[in-house]
Amino acid sequence: MMDELELLKKDWQKKEEHLPKLSYNDIYTMIWKKSSSIVKWIFYISIIELAFWIFVNLTPFYLDEYQTKLNELDIGYSNVFLIVSSIITYSVILVFIYLLYKAYKGISVADNVKTLMESILKTRKIVKYYVIYNLVVMFLVTVYTIFIAFTKDERMTTLLNKLSEDGSELKIWLVVALFTVLALAVTLGFIWVFYQLIYGFLLKRLNRNYKELKRLEM
Amino acid sequence: MNKELEHQFVTELERNQNIVHKVCTLYTNDRDSHNDLFQEITIQLWKAYPKFRGDSKFSTWMYRVALNTAITLYRKSKRRVKTQDYESVIFKIKAEEYDETQEQQLKLMYKAVKQLGDIDKALVFLYLEDKDYSEISETLGISEVNARVKMNRIKNKLRTILNP
Numbered sequence: 001m002m003d004e005l006e007l008l009k010k011d012w013q014k015k016e017e018h019l020p021k022l023s024y025n026d027i028y029t030m031i032w033k034k035s036s037s038i039v040k041w042i043f044y045i046s047i048i049e050l051a052f053w054i055f056v057n058l059t060p061f062y063l064d065e066y067q068t069k070l071n072e073l074d075i076g077y078s079n080v081f082l083i084v085s086s087i088i089t090y091s092v093i094l095v096f097i098y099l100l101y102k103a104y105k106g107i108s109v110a111d112n113v114k115t116l117m118e119s120i121l122k123t124r125k126i127v128k129y130y131v132i133y134n135l136v137v138m139f140l141v142t143v144y145t146i147f148i149a150f151t152k153d154e155r156m157t158t159l160l161n162k163l164s165e166d167g168s169e170l171k172i173w174l175v176v177a178l179f180t181v182l183a184l185a186v187t188l189g190f191i192w193v194f195y196q197l198i199y200g201f202l203l204k205r206l207n208r209n210y211k212e213l214k215r216l217e218m
Numbered sequence: 219m220n221k222e223l224e225h226q227f228v229t230e231l232e233r234n235q236n237i238v239h240k241v242c243t244l245y246t247n248d249r250d251s252h253n254d255l256f257q258e259i260t261i262q263l264w265k266a267y268p269k270f271r272g273d274s275k276f277s278t279w280m281y282r283v284a285l286n287t288a289i290t291l292y293r294k295s296k297r298r299v300k301t302q303d304y305e306s307v308i309f310k311i312k313a314e315e316y317d318e319t320q321e322q323q324l325k326l327m328y329k330a331v332k333q334l335g336d337i338d339k340a341l342v343f344l345y346l347e348d349k350d351y352s353e354i355s356e357t358l359g360i361s362e363v364n365a366r367v368k369m370n371r372i373k374n375k376l377r378t379i380l381n382p
Binding site for chain 2 (some may be wrong): 001004005007009011012013019020023024028030033034036037056083108109112113114115116117120202206212213216217
């Protein structure tokens with residue numbers, strides 16, 4: 001086998017004369033063409049994700065309905081709540097934009113094969129953490145909203161009082177709980193499948209090759 | 219990017235284009251994909267060129283960028299029609315140069331190499347390019363020992379492909 005591979009090496013080096021030859025002008029035209037590398041794809045997708053979640057995060061602050069509702073509910077600390085939550089929301093977004101920018105800057109095609117893969121996976125991970133953060137916030141906000149609705153909203157409290165007189169309060173709680181869990185599961189499941197599809201498709205080959213390189217170190 | 223840099227880059231690439239063609243030959247199966255990958259590698263090389271400081275040889279730097287593009291960055295386009303088997307064009311073996319058994323053997327070897335995974339292919343490629351293990355390990359980002367171990371495994375793998 002050793003000899004066979006040596007034979008192949010000799011033959012391989014002789015093959016150079018059969019390779020295509022591009023002219024100076026061919027190559028010159030090529031350098032102005034657009035790249036379609038996966039880094040570019042991941043970049044566009046992460047920008048869309050960031051924009052989407054920023055939109056989801058910030059919209060309530062500018063909805064009059066949300067503001068009146070907050071005042072109506074008379075939580076007492078609504079102003080403080082609003083200021084604190086905006087500060088947190090904006091800073092988290094800024095931190096993620098900064099991290100993402102830094103990660104992209106860190107991707108260098110002149111690194112070795114393994115390091116390049118790692119820096120791409122790292123970038124991808126930052127977007128993943130941002131999405132997880134948003135899903136957790138989404139979950140907490142949903143739970144909190146339901147809690148507020150049941151304890152502070154007049155219509156809900158009167159309804160509940162009426163129902164407890166009927167003795168079916170427990171049933172209502174069960175239905176609400178079930179509905180909440182289902183709605184959350186569907187939403188989270190949908191987002192998860194979406195992610196699996198996009199990144200699974202884009203990074204399947206990279207993950208496979210990266211695992212192969214990692215396996216070598218064991 | 220100024221004109222001088224463009225000229226410098228295109229001249230260097232024109233002179234060293236064989237490296238890119240060989241990577242394309244190993245990682246694609248038809249002429250369209252070959253050209254497509256060549257273009258992507260050229261774009262990546264050009265984008266990275268301003269940061270190329272000449273610490274290493276232009277060709278060494280090219281090996282990295284070309285392999286990285288072929289293995290990690292390049293996305294195969296689905297709409298491409300499969301044309302004729304490209305290796306038969308590139309690796310046309312001239313009958314008069316070899317005796318028949320050797321020719322047959324080489325054909326089988328090339329076929330076997332093309333069946334390898336992306337990482338294995340990169341190792342074989344650098345080996346065929348007569349790179350030593352320290353350069354192979356630096357290009358891939360693995361230790362020299364692991365590169366040797368891996369190469370031995372690939373040799374065994376090729377042996378089983380050749381003698382099933």
